[in-house]
Amino acid sequence: MNERDLVVELLKTIPTRRCCDACLSRRTGIRPPRQVNQLCRRLVELGKLVREKGKCPLGNHTRVLNALTARRSTRTKSAVSPGSAGLGIEEAWRYVDRFCRALWNTHLDTGSPASLAEAITALRDEQIVPAHEANMMHTIRSLRNMVVHEDVDFGDHETAIARAAWEIIRAWGERDERALWRATMTMCAGHA
Ligand SMILES: [Zn+2]
Known part of the structure; x- marks a missing residue:
């Protein structure tokens, strides 16, 4: 599994399917957080994620979150x-x-x-x-x-x-x- 897949799989395990770069970095072990940020921006381009400000379910802080796009x-x-x-x-x-x-x-x-x-x-x-x-x-x-x-x-x-x-x-x-x-x-x- 490459790092991009890892990010997607991790997000799937979160009930609201979203979290911030820092928490993603901590949970996936992908470092530094800047690396996660780049991966997520690429996933946005691919239409798999949207990035929007909100309350991170993993850290009780308000940041830009990576949210899996809705799938049916x-x-x-x-x-x-x-x-x-x-x-x-x-x-x-x-x-x-x-x-x-x-x-x-x-x-x-x-x-x-x-x-x-x-x-x-x-x-x-x-x-x-x-x-x-x-x-x-x-x-x-x-x-x-x-x-x-x-x-x-x-x-x-x-x-x-x-x-x-x-x-x-x-x-x-x-x-x-x-x-x-x-x-x-x-x-x-x-x-x-
Ligand atoms: Zn967070």
Whole structure:
């Protein structure tokens, strides 16, 4: 873990997810405090922190605090019952991944896909999944990848897109591939 990650991880352990440079330096062991200050300014540029004056929860003093920017990921990662409003992007992605592998194993007789992207595209090309539903699968895959690999904040708009895409896939799955859909759902529910 590099020093930047260390700062972020430490802030996550504080209930209000904020504290001043001096307390961060003391808690992380990153010295001198000026070094922490530079790291935090860089994190502000990266959009991970905001710096604003306030009362430091660790030191009972009022200073410029480093505050983690709000993320919705903890809420959207809550348990999903497929089709409910509690859909989380990670669960939706895992579910689509398993469903596509099940479709692949059932309908295609050619090894296994190298990636979910490849599976979705092949299933569409073979007209196993209609183009529209395949696009919705790609939507969930892309949203999830942006969250995981690009660290994009998952806000209300992204949640709305993911849920709508999910409902389109679900409607098709329930209608045309009910056995596989439900088998995969059961598997994921057991996993969660
Ligand atoms: Zn402090």
